[in-house]
Amino acid sequence: MKNFVLLMGIALCVFPLTAQTRQQVDLFSLNQVRLLESPFLSAQQTDLRYLLALEPDRLLSPFLREAGLQPKAPSYPNWENTGLDGHIGGHYLSALSMMYAATGDAEVKRRLDYFLDELKRCQDHVGTGFIGGTPGSLVLWEEIKRGDIRAGSFDLNGKWVPLYNIHKTYNGLLDAYIHVGSEQARDMLVKYTDWMLDITAGLSDEQMQEMLKSEHGGLNEVFAAVYEITGDKKYLQLAHRFSHLKILRPLIQEKDSLTGLHANTQIPKVIGYKRIADDEHNADWDKAARFFWKTVTENRSVCIGGNSVREHFNPPDDFSAMIEDVQGPETCNTYNMLRLTKRLYKSTPEVYLMDYYEKALFNHILSSEEPERGGFVYFTPMRPGHYRVYSQPETSFWCCVGTGLENHAKYGELIYAHDRDALYVNLFIPSRLTWEEKGVVFSQRTRFPYSGEMNFTFEEAESKKLALKLRIPSWVKEPEQIEVSVNGEWLGYGAVTGEYLTLERKWKRGDSVTLRLPMQVNLVQLPDKSPYYAFQYGPxxxxxxxxxxxxxxxxxxxxxxxxxxxxKLIPLNEIPAFIGTSAEIESSLSRLDDEGLRFVYTGETFPARKDMEFIPFYALHNQRYLIYFPQTESVQDDASRQASTLYQNQYDEIENRTLDVIYPGEQQSESDHFIRYEDSETGDINNRHFRKARGWFGYRMKTEEPASYLAIVQHKNEANRSLILIDNEELKGEPKLEPMDDDFVRLTYALPPLKSGEHTIVFQPAGGEVTSSVFEIRLLK
Incomplete structure (x- = not known):
């Protein structure tokens, strides 16, 4: 439906963009968008300082070592010298490329050129096209080439996810070409991809799928990109061979089989499915990617846009672990969900995609960087009353440090988009766009979300007809209050939420548009509809x-x-429950001032908390916080909540006594404890992962104070048939048996004196052919 308004003698066409009129859009390069003063610009500058605090030669050390060259500096610690050596180097290359494109900083460009030159020196010295930092790389890939493949979810031939590791370097080279136009990076990327063609040429499709059991990032997406760059279909075929069919097939059938899977292992695969679908117009693969996005964002994500508990997808009908556990949504997951959203948006510019993008960007990504010191967050606990941990540039080299370096360098990637004759405004972030092709310089100034008013100006324009498409978000609950003006004259018509509002005319220099969106408080519930809610103001x-x-x-x-x-965990029964209906609770939160975003809750809580204050989560750092709060309609009803906390109190008690904990069968927990095994397998029961073995399996555990007990969780119907060795000594004595929820039991052993420090623990079969299935291992004080 169109509305024509006569404005200053010019016919202005105003209409929502309907599904029938949508078409594919293009994105602007990062170097065409400059951020203006806002929390996003501050975060970008903080990220820049963090990038410059890293020493390139230390990040290059694993690549030089594996190439047979002398490193110029020692490797960084943490993940960078314990098996995932070199993975941050790939992220660093991507982040430098994005940051240079976004800022034009000369020191960033100098470091980028140096890093590429040193990687090329490694590639040339090896002579096969290979670049990588995994310890023992050359032997590993020779084993793979001859078909000797031993794959687990977190390892490949005894190495910590080496395919995932090299994907970061592939992606870094791709980003250097895309964002900076480096022909050197392009040539290195193609040579590196030719090396992989050679490594896998003799492998059957079955062997390829076996290898893909091991986490491999988005290698299928990278190889599809190399096809787009070169036009050579052999690279598209390689992308197909690196597509994990076990995950793809149920998604094509629109079946959600994700519960229990390591979340961030799957998301990059799906980005690859979508890129391949776009390259060859594959409707089934496109459908798979869209279904995955829909089920993850609608059924498996919390209010900040993140997903997963302890890195795994929890059941969509049970978010209790999200509230109980401190290892809540992982930043890497949201980084990749935004990459998937961007790729979906390019082929279908729908507002609902940008609604999710906005939610995750403001509430998870922006909140994941400490604004002063610049540390990055791995887990964002949804557990009420807990807190986040921040990285440091000398100590911390997790996956979320790598993606964190990138996240805050690329805020400009989707603020705007365009097709031939239209400019889309997607995000309300102060910025200036330079669209050379159209002779347009377009700026956006806003205090959003402190204010719902956005001001847009054509600083330069060639007086040619152009459609300006303004996103009207779905969070606007009162669309009749939306206001739009052009050059100060207000237009009267009804906008449609969840659609683009299109203003089409010949724009000239100095033309201005103002958009006012009404913002209000609303409650959002956990996806499983359990009685836990969070407050939102707009998005x-x-x-x-x-x-x-x-x-x-x-x-x-x-x-x-x-x-x-x-x-220490704050017991959940000490967290204030908000008393009343959702409407009563919602109306009890009031904004304190017009300038800031401070709110006060004046309603009833139990236990009583008077005048609780709320602020935007992205602005809250270095302290404990409450996002999701329990809700009940009366104090009497809440008595039942207090009466049902016995299990929770037991959970909190043992958590607060825990010196170290392992969750066997969970990828990161096992790799963090240096898993070793022989003839062992993993599985899951009731959404709990386990490991058992006909041979043996073992870990290294570490405590900061003496340990007095060892606690093991197994299924109640399974006999205890494990021989346990601690520091090569058999653990003697009968354990204390305690029943748990969901048909599990905890076996607690008194330990001989066990000093603080590092200890090995090994499980072997005792009185049978296989050990017990072990679900949890704890050293307790």
Whole structure:
């Protein structure tokens, strides 16, 4: 439906963009968009300082070592010298490329050129096209080439996810070409891809799928990109061979089989499915990618846009672990969900895609960087009353540091989009766009989300007809209050939420547009419809500060578990429950002032908390917080909540006694504890992962104080048939058996004196052919 308004003697066409009129759009390059003053510009500058604090020669060290060259500096610690050596180097290359495109910073460009030159020196010295930092790389890939493939979810031939590792270098080279136009990076990327063609040429399709059991990032997407760059279909065929069919097939049938899977292993695969679908117009693969996006964003994501507990997809009908556990949504997951959203948006510019993008960008990505020191967050706990841990540039080299370096360099990627005759405004972030092809310089100034008013100006324009398409988000609950003006004259018509509003005319220099969107408080519930809610103001998630008590490890050390917030848990029955209906609770939150985003809750809570304050979650750092709060309609009803906390109290008690914990069968937990095994397998029961073995399996555990007990969780119907060795000594004595929920039991052994420090624990069969299935291992004080 169109509305024509006569404005200053010019016919202005105003209409929502309907599904029938949508078409593919193009994105602007990062160097065409400059951020203006806002929290996003501040985050970008903080990221720039963090990037410059890293020493290129230390990041290059693993690549030089594996190429047979002398490193110029020692490797960084943490993941960079314990098996995933070199993975941050790939992210660093991507981040430098994006940051240079986004800022034009000369020092960033100098480091980028140096890093590429050194990687080329490695590639040339090896002579096969290979570049990588995994310890023992050349032997590993020779094994793979001859068909000797031993794949687990977190390892390949005994190495920590080497395919995932090299994907970061592939992607770094691709980003250097895309964002900076480096022909050197392009040539290195093609040679590197030719090396992979050679490595896999003799492998059957069955062997390829076996290898893809191991986490491999988005290699299928990279190889599809190389096809687009070169036009050579052999690279598209390689992309097909690196597409994991076990995940793809149910998605084509629109079946959600994701529960229990390692979340961030799957998301990059799906980005690749979508890119391949676009390259060959494959409707089935496109459908698979869209179904995955829909089920993850609608059924498996919390209010900040993130997903997963302890890195795995929890059941969509049970988010209890999200509330209980401190290892909530992982930043890498959201980084990749935004990459998938961007690729979907390019082929279908739908507002609902940008609604999710906005939610995840403001509430998860922006919140994942400490604004002063610049540390990055791995897990964002949804557990009420807990806190986040931040990385440090000398100690922390997790996956979320790598993606964090990129996240805050590329805020400009989707603020705007375009087709031949239209400019799309997607995000309300102060910025200036230079669209050379149209002779347009377009700026956006806004205090959003502090204000719902956005001001747009054509600073330069050639007086040619152009459609300006303004996103009207779905979070606008009162569309009749939306206001739009052109050059100060207000237009009267009804806008449609979830659509683009199109203003079409010959724009000239100095023309201005103002958009006012009404913002209001609303409640959002956990996806499983359990009685936990969060406050939002427009799209912005609000959080209540909860103090600074016991922020253990707030800034991470270089330990393998340093990314987890190990401080004391606040018992959930001490978290205030908000009393009333959702409408009553919603109406009890009031904004305190017009300038800031401070809110006060004046309603009833149990236990009583008077005048709780809430602020945007992205602005809350270095303290505990409350996002999701329990809700009940009366204090009497809440008594049942208090009566049902026995299990929760037991959970909190053992968590607060835990010195170290392993979740066998879970990828990161096992790799953080240096898993070793022989003739072993993993599985899951009732959404709990386990490991068992006909041979043996073992770990290295570390405690900061003496341990008195070892606690093992197994299924109640399974006899205890494991021989346990601690530091090569058999553990003697009968364990204390405690029933748990969901048909599990905890076996607690008294330990001989076990000093603080590192200890090995090994499980072997005892009295049978296979060990018990072990679901959890804890050293307790």
């Amino acid at each position: 912005i998630v609000l959080a209540a500060p909860m103090g600074t008590e016991d922020l253990k490890g707030l800034y991470a050390d270089d330990s393998r578990g340093g990314h987890i917030a190990h401080g």
